[in-house]
Amino acid sequence: MTVTAENWLEGLVDEIRPALYGGAVSGYLPEFEAARVDDLAIAIDYGADGILTAGQCHSLFTAQSVVKVFTLLLALHHRGEDYVFERVGCDQGIGSYNSLETFIRGSGVPVNPFVNAGALVVVDMLPGSDPDSRVRNVVDFIRALSGNTSIGVNTGVARSEHTLADRNRALGYFLRSHRLISTDVEELLWAYCQMCAIEVDVVDLARAARVLAQARDVVVEGQVLRAAHLRLVRRLMLFAGMYEASGQYACDVGIPAKCGVSGATIGVVYQRMGIGVYGPALDRSGNSVGGLRVLRQLSGTLDFD
């Protein structure tokens, strides 16, 4: 039997699976509990060379924190770099992603757009006259990036998260007390919960990631996404995308990536590939065990910096 790329990826799934049992499915939302600790699906979009998949690649899951990558890019596109980085930092940060240590002392500015406080500031910047239209704009943006017009919000998950949002609500009111957001906090939170609950599959993530991998300006549905913004998003993903494990991840793996609590993982290899992984088993830092393993294996086989 010939070793094709397709069965190499299936082999990778088999190789990684045992490690998944060392992680745990998040208990954050009751909806996550349906996931199995050994679920693992992968899609890699090579651009012109096509797309490779392994595992249940059409199973849907919610993007959760992976959506922060898309909201950041949309905010950069809509507002420009200066506006965005006056209201949110670009540091790696310390402490847990939803803790009170994710604000810069004094100014109250969140350390980066991927901690929850920073993501809320970004949602406040998105285009749309009201929170609902912002959610639609984010859904449309992800549809355009992935080429899948059936993408939508899982309202049940959004509602479920909304009932547990007291910590994020605290972050929101703290931001408003520093005048870093202008939207009503309740509306902002509901928009944020809906964005986190956008449902995708690994192919959607891989296709969207392939766009992020571009070296040049990209035209998506008539809008020009600037190369400088794509690069900024990749760089932040590289060194701040993995919560408190970001530094170690950047040193060890070095592929710009972002995980979500659902197990969603997105990775971007400059000019070469977009990666989508679904692996709901999480490690102690809240990152997907399977997602990280896939990225680590790929980084070992690629020649990049």
Add this chain to the structure above:
Amino acid sequence: MTVTAENWLEGLVDEIRPALYGGAVSGYLPEFEAARVDDLAIAIDYGADGILTAGQCHSLFTAQSVVKVFTLLLALHHRGEDYVFERVGCDQGIGSYNSLETFIRGSGVPVNPFVNAGALVVVDMLPGSDPDSRVRNVVDFIRALSGNTSIGVNTGVARSEHTLADRNRALGYFLRSHRLISTDVEELLWAYCQMCAIEVDVVDLARAARVLAQARDVVVEGQVLRAAHLRLVRRLMLFAGMYEASGQYACDVGIPAKCGVSGATIGVVYQRMGIGVYGPALDRSGNSVGGLRVLRQLSGTLDFD
């Protein structure tokens, strides 16, 4: 002319007045701006020996953070010491009274009952089936302590504060995410704003403070306030009552006291006197310049520890 106690106090007012110009009236609420920087009123309740006053001693002002002394005592009375101090610390703390540094790392427990987060936890413990009845219970409690049945809430000030309460709202939701409060945060905040807006004069404060000065259990309107609770409140006032200036105040002056942003100040000299001061000029730590001066002068003339 003979130097009587009464004109000694008037002399003290004259002596202190020039220092008031070094402070500033708070701009926190528009209602405070009516106050004059050189306003100063004092009342001292000597118990059986009567009450001395100087300045506009029947002018009304809102208690603001001074109310935290009474809510703490009422919570101790209602819930007992163990219940209260499982949910709020008894440390001096560092950082500003409404900052995110007023929580103990990890547990999320506020450092003491006088920082805003701690005061919110205390309001959550007060007797009453709903927030409004808690406000009434606090009003009734202060009426009983001061013997003035006309005390009530200045609803305009409460509403004004409520519109500016985003920082306190953030503190409230943070507490709820740590399950340290059970009331709805919005209702809790509205109750808190009303309690801060209870209107008193310096005689009311002096009379209530005289009760706090007791060495033995006190019966107030049929309720027995335990000596141990009075002592606890005095001790916390001693070393945690003056925001970030608490340590220096405890060393220099040593009279258990508490200031509010309106300029309200209460002081308690064990077994001897209750002190009420109104001095809206505040120093950089947010304490009343006049209030502190009165207490410092008294501490120099008294023999106590």
Add this chain to the structure above:
Amino acid sequence: MTVTAENWLEGLVDEIRPALYGGAVSGYLPEFEAARVDDLAIAIDYGADGILTAGQCHSLFTAQSVVKVFTLLLALHHRGEDYVFERVGCDQGIGSYNSLETFIRGSGVPVNPFVNAGALVVVDMLPGSDPDSRVRNVVDFIRALSGNTSIGVNTGVARSEHTLADRNRALGYFLRSHRLISTDVEELLWAYCQMCAIEVDVVDLARAARVLAQARDVVVEGQVLRAAHLRLVRRLMLFAGMYEASGQYACDVGIPAKCGVSGATIGVVYQRMGIGVYGPALDRSGNSVGGLRVLRQLSGTLDFD
């Protein structure tokens, strides 16, 4: 048999002893390991009314952090209050007594004279042309306060501590980088280690504490210790003397006190008594289990604030 004061104190020892097994003798220095977890000795100096003792009241032990009380008083006497509190804070502080969190952010000033960094600053202020003469001055001062001219330094313990002093050395160099000390750090440390190793018994501590309890200026060997300085020392002991348990201790017990890692404990009841306890079993905050129990029991029988 009549219940005399003497056998009341022996009864107290018996009552407290079982609790000692819940603590542990410090392993910080090998010399401490000779101590037994159930050792307990008490002395109470009532002034004119004489001195009561229980347990092995003439056993010697090193003062350790208890000496910080005497070095502070001597520095205040020698330099005055303003000089001292420009170089060391008077806040309760947070964090462990020898941690890097005991400096005030920015200025590098230690939070109070009882954390190690603060104690080093105080040693730098003591009278004496060189570190050795400073040690002699502290020994002489404690001899004078306790009326025991045989008090001296246990050089073996001092040397033992000196070999383990890297953390304190770090604190010392940090202070020097902020220009808060001027002595050579090595000399300062050796002086500090010797001061911590001054050997006393509980009667010495009780007698010295009785001097600290005075309401008025005290003449000790021709020197006038000012009442204001005694009061300052008592107040700091009250709210900052028990490491991270200081706030709870101040609320619960309220007797100005200080413990050392050897189990040495000193307590001061204003105008009434000086207390010395030796109880090497320590609790998790590093305070003497026996020392705290004795003080708690006494606070329950005394009428003070």
Add this chain to the structure above:
Amino acid sequence: MTVTAENWLEGLVDEIRPALYGGAVSGYLPEFEAARVDDLAIAIDYGADGILTAGQCHSLFTAQSVVKVFTLLLALHHRGEDYVFERVGCDQGIGSYNSLETFIRGSGVPVNPFVNAGALVVVDMLPGSDPDSRVRNVVDFIRALSGNTSIGVNTGVARSEHTLADRNRALGYFLRSHRLISTDVEELLWAYCQMCAIEVDVVDLARAARVLAQARDVVVEGQVLRAAHLRLVRRLMLFAGMYEASGQYACDVGIPAKCGVSGATIGVVYQRMGIGVYGPALDRSGNSVGGLRVLRQLSGTLDFD
């Protein structure tokens, strides 16, 4: 006149020079004061394509913190990745490079090898039976990387820094109290000061940087520097090389680089170039104004990620 690469670089110097006046030469050591705020020299090593220079490219200056790049690489080579990163973190960190906030809470491990505490841990790991032989090994290593056998230590600058080293001494003793270093702190510090005082010119830095830019294992004087170690060093430089400006630098410029307080700057473009800059005018974060400008300009003309 034709625009050659050589005169393009001279043009760059002219373009950047006005911005230098917005910075300031460090007053940290008296030796730095001889530098002129508008000094600027650049060398770029293109590998086989030769080396370009502009400005006073043979003026000597001390490497200062730039040496941390070489000591890290030598430690990785000598001890391996696991040994190194058990004793020092790989996070971006917050706070100033020599502050007490550069330790990870609890463990006392420095946040990364480029803050002073981390660099001291790295010096402790270097090959050599004693501190002096470690210094020689670092000198030899830099000689080998740059191909310049005349490189040596400026002992005057080393001595000058050593007299000002109290903050670093504090960091050293703190590390030893956590058992993170085993060398005598004084010897370690003297070795560190000498390493910081290694004198180079921009051509030396460019040539050494060109080695760091390699994709594959490199043989330097018979030793095999592993590609994985070169990559690790580049990645840490990328996101932690610019003190507190590291995050912003990584997003904006994205070329792995490191500055020193002397104005020394090194930059590494993967597989393409090694960059050395000397520009003693520093910005408020302590980075070289000229060094950063050169790197920013280059990043705009290069196609990399």
